[in-house]
Amino acid sequence: MTIAEQSILEVHTLARTFGGIVAVNDFNLSVRAGSIHGLIGPNGAGKTTTFNVISGFYAPSRGKVVYLGEDISGRATSALAELGLIRTFQGTTLFHELSVHDNVRLGCHRSAKAGLVKRILGTDRASEEAAEQKAHGILEFLGLENLADELTANLSHGHQRALGLAIALAADPKLMLLDEPFTGMNPEETRRMIELVKLVREEQGVTIMLIEHDMQAVMGLCDAITVMNFGTLLAEGTPEQVRNNPAVIEAYLGSASDAA
Numbered sequence: 001m002t003i004a005e006q007s008i009l010e011v012h013t014l015a016r017t018f019g020g021i022v023a024v025n026d027f028n029l030s031v032r033a034g035s036i037h038g039l040i041g042p043n044g045a046g047k048t049t050t051f052n053v054i055s056g057f058y059a060p061s062r063g064k065v066v067y068l069g070e071d072i073s074g075r076a077t078s079a080l081a082e083l084g085l086i087r088t089f090q091g092t093t094l095f096h097e098l099s100v101h102d103n104v105r106l107g108c109h110r111s112a113k114a115g116l117v118k119r120i121l122g123t124d125r126a127s128e129e130a131a132e133q134k135a136h137g138i139l140e141f142l143g144l145e146n147l148a149d150e151l152t153a154n155l156s157h158g159h160q161r162a163l164g165l166a167i168a169l170a171a172d173p174k175l176m177l178l179d180e181p182f183t184g185m186n187p188e189e190t191r192r193m194i195e196l197v198k199l200v201r202e203e204q205g206v207t208i209m210l211i212e213h214d215m216q217a218v219m220g221l222c223d224a225i226t227v228m229n230f231g232t233l234l235a236e237g238t239p240e241q242v243r244n245n246p247a248v249i250e251a252y253l254g255s256a257s258d259a260a
């Protein structure tokens with residue numbers, strides 16, 4: 001079996017409860033290495049909770065998460081980031097008062113293995129220069145180099161989300177979890193972001209998993225889709241299979257009209 005046919009991530013009989021609320025229950029998932037994998041479902045289906053458990057923000061109540069063949073259930077977000085499991089957020093966490101380049105450079109620093117004291121004091125010149133170059137390379141790779149000196153606060157929404165992707169790349173991801181990457185984007189911004197996500201997978205070999213409500217984007221971008229409903233697995237397959245699955249159609253029609 002080649003790497004590309006193996007799963008990079010597996011979720012086994014996962015459950016997560018909050019008091020009496022069962023957000024995720026008996027949920028199974030497998031993500032193939034090198035794929036772009038969508039996680040969809042009506043509002044409240046349990047998608048965000050699943051992302052939070054996979055990325056270490058919540059411990060599972062039951063079940064386990066296996067990443068690169070290792071049980072990582074309950075490990076801290078920072079430990080998972082060091083293993084290349086990186087999550088982005090709907091509301092991007094950018095330093096608006098800094099330039100685009102400085103945001104990416106800081107991301108490169110955070111991921112560097114230099115000692116904490118050196119990083120705080122900035123005395124490690126070699127790592128400083130390496131971070132500079134790496135940030136420059138990432139911006140160039142994503143076609144954002146012309147924005148390098150721009151103040152982040154001045155960026156359009158689409159460019160801010162692209163910068164979020166650049167910062168995630170600075171952490172040397174193997175698996176990137178994108179939380180609604182197209183939210184609030186106009187069609188042109190969505191089209192460009194789709195191209196960037198494809199580029200990251202194709203050129204950097206990063207596996208990508210995303211939660212997204214924009215069905216057109218999900219169907220056009222993903223190789224595989226998992227559908228959740230009421231905290232559990234409803235359907236999975238190719239976009240074509242999922243689109244034509246009667247249970248999926250029923251779940252969406254049965255939920256509010258604004259559901260994904």
Ligand SMILES: Nc1ncnc2c1ncn2[C@@H]1O[C@H](COP(=O)(O)OP(=O)(O)OP(=O)(O)O)[C@@H](O)[C@H]1O
Pocket residue numbers: 018021022023041042043044045046047048049050
């Ligand atoms: N921290 C929490 N405390 C209590 N209940 C929670 C918490 N997080 C999620 N839930 C509940 O768990 C269920 C699943 O929520 P979740 O956010 O995972 O769904 P979702 O599929 O991401 O929804 P959406 O598409 O609306 O973002 C919901 O009923 C939600 O209210």
